[in-house]
Amino acid sequence: MRYLNIASPVEDNELIQGCLRQDRKYQEAVFRHYAGKLMVVSLRYARHRMEAEDILQDAFIRIFDHFDQFQGKGSLEGWMRRIVVNTALKNIDKKSFSNEIIGLETTAEDASGALPSVFSQLHEEELLQLIQQLPDGYRIVFNMYAIEGYSHAEISALLGIQESTSRSQLVKARKMLQSQILESQKVAV
Amino acid sequence: MNPKSPLDELFRRKLSHYEVTPSDDLWDNIQLARAKKPSPSIPFWAPWLFTSLCLATLIYFSQDYLIPEQAKSTSLEEKPLQVHFTPKTGGEIPTPLPSGKTHTRSKKVAPIFKNSLPPQAAIIPTNDDIDQVTNTANLTNQTEQTDQASESTFTSFPHIATLDATLPHELSMYSELLPVPFKKKLWFAKIDFLLSQDFVQSSLTAKTPLFDTYSTLRNNQEDLKVSNSFAVRMGISTLKGWGLRSGIQYSRMSQTLTLIIPDAPHQTTSKNTFETIDIPLILTKEQSFGKLRAGFSLGTYLNMAFNQKGSFYSPGGSLIEFTSSKPGSYPAFKNRLGASLYSGISLSIPIGNSLEFIAEPYVRSRIPAISAEDYVLEQKIWYGGLFIGFRKQIGKGFYLP
Numbered sequence: 001m002r003y004l005n006i007a008s009p010v011e012d013n014e015l016i017q018g019c020l021r022q023d024r025k026y027q028e029a030v031f032r033h034y035a036g037k038l039m040v041v042s043l044r045y046a047r048h049r050m051e052a053e054d055i056l057q058d059a060f061i062r063i064f065d066h067f068d069q070f071q072g073k074g075s076l077e078g079w080m081r082r083i084v085v086n087t088a089l090k091n092i093d094k095k096s097f098s099n100e101i102i103g104l105e106t107t108a109e110d111a112s113g114a115l116p117s118v119f120s121q122l123h124e125e126e127l128l129q130l131i132q133q134l135p136d137g138y139r140i141v142f143n144m145y146a147i148e149g150y151s152h153a154e155i156s157a158l159l160g161i162q163e164s165t166s167r168s169q170l171v172k173a174r175k176m177l178q179s180q181i182l183e184s185q186k187v188a189v
Numbered sequence: 190m191n192p193k194s195p196l197d198e199l200f201r202r203k204l205s206h207y208e209v210t211p212s213d214d215l216w217d218n219i220q221l222a223r224a225k226k227p228s229p230s231i232p233f234w235a236p237w238l239f240t241s242l243c244l245a246t247l248i249y250f251s252q253d254y255l256i257p258e259q260a261k262s263t264s265l266e267e268k269p270l271q272v273h274f275t276p277k278t279g280g281e282i283p284t285p286l287p288s289g290k291t292h293t294r295s296k297k298v299a300p301i302f303k304n305s306l307p308p309q310a311a312i313i314p315t316n317d318d319i320d321q322v323t324n325t326a327n328l329t330n331q332t333e334q335t336d337q338a339s340e341s342t343f344t345s346f347p348h349i350a351t352l353d354a355t356l357p358h359e360l361s362m363y364s365e366l367l368p369v370p371f372k373k374k375l376w377f378a379k380i381d382f383l384l385s386q387d388f389v390q391s392s393l394t395a396k397t398p399l400f401d402t403y404s405t406l407r408n409n410q411e412d413l414k415v416s417n418s419f420a421v422r423m424g425i426s427t428l429k430g431w432g433l434r435s436g437i438q439y440s441r442m443s444q445t446l447t448l449i450i451p452d453a454p455h456q457t458t459s460k461n462t463f464e465t466i467d468i469p470l471i472l473t474k475e476q477s478f479g480k481l482r483a484g485f486s487l488g489t490y491l492n493m494a495f496n497q498k499g500s501f502y503s504p505g506g507s508l509i510e511f512t513s514s515k516p517g518s519y520p521a522f523k524n525r526l527g528a529s530l531y532s533g534i535s536l537s538i539p540i541g542n543s544l545e546f547i548a549e550p551y552v553r554s555r556i557p558a559i560s561a562e563d564y565v566l567e568q569k570i571w572y573g574g575l576f577i578g579f580r581k582q583i584g585k586g587f588y589l590p
Contacts, residue, residue: 024220031216036208043209053211060219119199124207127200146197147204174196 012076019067027064034077035060038084044131044143045088059087085148089158092140118185130180138173145170222396235528376425378583381434381547387416387574389442391559393566400565406502407566414463416442416572422469430475430484438467438490440572446501457508461499463522463559467492473535482537486549490529494559497522521564527557533576543582550575 015033018026039056046052063083070079122130131139140159144150145166152170156163390413395404418440426432442463467490475484497513501521511521533551540546553572560568 028216031219035211035215037206039209039211040204040207044204053215056211057215057219057222061222064219064223119196122199122203124203127203128207128209131200142200146194147201174194177196 016067016070016072016076019064022064022067030063030076031060034080037077038080040128041081041084042088043128044147045085045140047132047136055088056084059084062087081148085144089140092136092159119181122181126184130177133180134173134176137169138176141166141169142173142177146174375428375586375588377427377586379424379426379432379580380583381420381422381424381436381578381580383418383420383422383547383549383576383578385418385420385551385574385576387418387440387442387572389414389416389570389572391568391570393568396565396567403502404566410502411444411446414442414444416440416574418574418576420467420469420576420578422471424471424473426473426475430473430477430482432473432475434471434473434486434488435469438469440465440467442570444499446499457500459500459508461501462497463494464496465492465494467529469531471531471533475535475537480538482535482545484535486531486533486535486551488531490531490553492527492529492555493524494522494527495524497559520561521566522559523561525557525559525561527555527559529553529555529572537580540579545580546577547580548575548577 015026015030019030035056038059039052042052042056042059043049046055059080063080070076131142134142141155144155144158145152150158152163152166155161155166159166391411393404393407393411395401418438420436420438422434422436422438424432424434442465444461444463446459446461447457469488469490471486471488473484473486475482495513497511499512500508500510502508509519511519513522513524531551531553533549535547535549537545537547551572551574555570555572558567558569560566
């Protein structure tokens with residue numbers, strides 16, 4: 001079967017029109033084009049690949065069911081990413097944010113210094129694994145703040161937690177990531 | 190803009206363009222899930238509202254159809270109904286009147302009601318009145334009395350309007366003689382106290398094909414559940430046995446699950462309970478067969494499912510608690526409003542003064558699932574059971590304003 005190819009904004013518009021008509025050919029083209037990028041978003045929020053695929057599946061169902069809500073103000077990819085994130089957040093247990101890991105008490109400045117050169121040598125897959133190994137609360141706040149660009153106020157509103165909790169989880173997530181990277185380098189050496 | 194640390198920037202830069210191909214069957218799963226997804230769901234209260242309106246409309250208009258032709262033709266201009274009644278005074282015993290004659294002490298009430306009589310005219314009959322009416326010799330039709338055909342009078346019988354309210358059912362035949370307007374507005378209020386033992390069958394359906402195996406496991410594992418209900422229903426009914434009932438019902442469904450946990454030394458038993466509070470709205474039609482009254486009941490229940498307690502297998506194969514009131518429990522159930530469709534066969538027999546024994550076998554189907562909306566399975570339930578209890582008539586007949 002030949003899939004539609006998306007290479008330009010014009011073709012992107014054609015794709016949007018096709019999805020608005022619920023045309024399965026265009027829906028499949030959207031899936032083939034964006035699934036890889038959105039899978040990474042889903043993997044960042046999930047604990048493992050199976051959970052990530054469940055999130056992605058639910059997200060695509062919501063995308064196609066509510067395609068008429070895409071107003072074209074931003075990019076189609078941005079809109080779809082937000083749906084994937086929202087789908088992932090739907091199943092979050094609030095208790096995840098009260099879990100503390102002993103030994104990670106730290107200040108906000110701890111992780112703000114220059115990074116050792118080994119950090120930039122890490123592959124994408126390794127970075128993804130490091131994120132997945134974080135406890136639920138740390139992983140979600142780190143993803144939302146550091147990668148998606150949400151503010152602590154927005155995270156607080158979206159997750160129903162205190163802003164101070166969001167800040168504290170972010171700091172601990174950074175600290176834990178740094179420790180894990182350094183630890184893995186020691187093992188490699 | 191958020192103040193970024195170098196670590197944040199590293200993750201953002203490296204992962205922003207990174208792609209991971211999902212498994213090959215994901216697209217097929219999405220298509221399957223979308224194909225299985227029901228069309229936009231109807232609000233839970235819509236069937237309840239729709240059925241209620243239908244029942245109310247039906248019971249309102251049914252009054253016209255229930256009036257016999259004989260009574261329908263009765264009017265002031267044609268052949269007004271005239272009933273002769275010998276009022277009892279003092280210790281006097283009423284005597285039958287000679288055919289074709291009016292009792293000399295009959296009191297005239299003029300003018301005879303053309304279309305309706307004011308509600309205040311509905312006077313509750315005394316036992317003496319009933320004794321007298323029971324004597325059929327006291328009742329004659331105006332058509333047989335040519336000498337009084339021109340007189341538009343209602344011979345004294347002030348209490349006949351509520352006659353049927355206290356008479357045995359066999360005597361309701363005399364209500365045929367009541368003028369049309371009376372028949373249209375006379376109602377009786379009754380209260381039911383009912384207990385029931387129900388059997389509950391549930392079905393679990395996976396919302397996505399991923400959970401088909403899980404739903405099959407649960408369906409095989411979960412047997413028939415038993416439920417006990419208590420209901421109090423208030424109802425109004427007409428002379429012809431049409432009625433409308435509503436009230437409140439509490440049900441507690443229980444289930445004992447035997448769970449075989451992999452690698453566990455023995456089986457685990459879980460006692461699960463589910464509670465509901467219902468507001469029924471039921472249309473009834475009853476008919477007398479000698480002393481027995483039988484009829485059907487159709488209607489809707491507006492209900493709230495709450496306080497679900499217990500455990501079952503999770504999709505991962507472990508034993509998990511789903512108690513809805515417990516924070517952190519598996520979110521399979523929530524307090525959910527819903528509606529059910531109800532049908533039953535009512536049987537009643539008089540056992541005392543205005544008191545009847547009732548038995549009502551029934552089936553009931555809940556339209557929305559009892560499981561939470563975002564749970565991976567959809568759990569629907571059907572009830573079947575037998576209500577038994579008592580029906581008490583409250584006071585006498587009455588007229589709606």
